[in-house]
Amino acid sequence: MLHAALIGFPSSGTSTLFQLMTSAKEAPRGKGDVSIGISRVPDPRLDVLTAMYNPRKRVPATVEFTDLIAPTRTGAQALVDVAGYKNADALVHVVRAFGSPAVPHPSGSVDPARDAQAMENELVLADLAVTERRLERLEKDIKKIHTAELKQERDLVQRCRAALEEGRPLRALELTGDDLKRLRGFQFLSAKPLLLVINLEEADVASIGGRVEKAAAHTGLTSFLARAATGAVALCATIELEIAQLEPAEAAAFLADLGLTTSGLDRVIRATYDLLGYISFFTVGEDECRAWSIARGTSAQVAAGEIHTDIERGFIRAEVIPYDALVARGSMAACREHGEVRLEGKEYVVQDGDIINFRFAT
Ligand SMILES: Nc1nc2c(ncn2[C@@H]2O[C@H](COP(=O)(O)OP(=O)(O)OP(=O)(O)O)[C@@H](O)[C@H]2O)c(=O)[nH]1
Ligand SMILES: [Mg+2]
Incomplete structure (x- = not known):
């Protein structure tokens, strides 16, 4: 199952998005804990197959979302030791673009580009610390045993460190299959594909709808869209949550009013699949019709x-x-x-x- 980890600076709407994605009754609250929730992947094809087979069970593909509950956290640093984050296939950064005087931004102003870059920097710094520890260890080992594998790993980790020192995330590096295998154990955060969720102001939804380029231009995030292994979705988490609680027909009408054709949940999952290059196949029968996800x-x-x-x-x-x-x-x-x-x-x-x-x- 695909696993996406939600990250964000305090009060950016991360837990609201978690609630939306996992149909949780309440936004996760508390301290120093992780919430895990499951999202069903919407796929009209599974509905058609289910109508055709009338099976006892209809099983959609699922995506697991993780939300970190730690109001005192500072971005990525708090993620470093959380297992649920290290194992994630993708990071979903909820970037605050809503004002809301009732919920002040901890930095005192709303600046999506600043926050997106600050998170990137934290991911890079966290990984830099990992490469430095690993290189120290490798140098010691290489003194004892000169294996080609150790040297290859050292060259690779040095390459990673050089990129990180320039502030470049590892997802921007061109790596071979062997490189990726060598790096897998480190679970570098900046190597993970990144989905930016631009959490819009209610008042901007009508004019922007779900148009990512327009949202990015409006929020100063345009340059992020072209980055390697980076995707983006624009939505307003609180509005989407309200819509998600409506009857399907009402929800569709509400979305249409806002110029949207699909729900925020749909768009976040679709964008995550596209970002990771995931596709679906199906198994069918009278017992069960089921969607499965795999990498292309x-x-x-x-x-x-x-x-x-x-x-x-x-x-x-x-x-x-x-x-x-x-x-x-x-x-x-x-x-x-x-x-x-x-x-x-x-x-x-x-x-x-x-x-x-x-x-x-x-
Ligand atoms: N106006 C507005 N408020 C929002 C939006 N998204 C979230 N909020 C509000 O912002 C507050 C914080 O939202 P959360 O989802 O808890 O944010 P978080 O990033 O999980 O925050 P912490 O985990 O507490 O740091 C809540 O009062 C939300 O209702 C939005 O799109 N627009
Ligand atoms: Mg939260």
């Missing part, structure tokens, strides 16, 4: 492991039919008749919308 480029065998390690291990082949073909024919049987169900081997690269039946030996 994942092979059929590895995708099978998402369901169960036994299926990955015993993988024989995958019966695959694209979503559009199934919907066009109306049933799996009709697809079979027309020879549209393909048999694919373990190296087959799963495509977004594939409906897959895995054949495996136990």
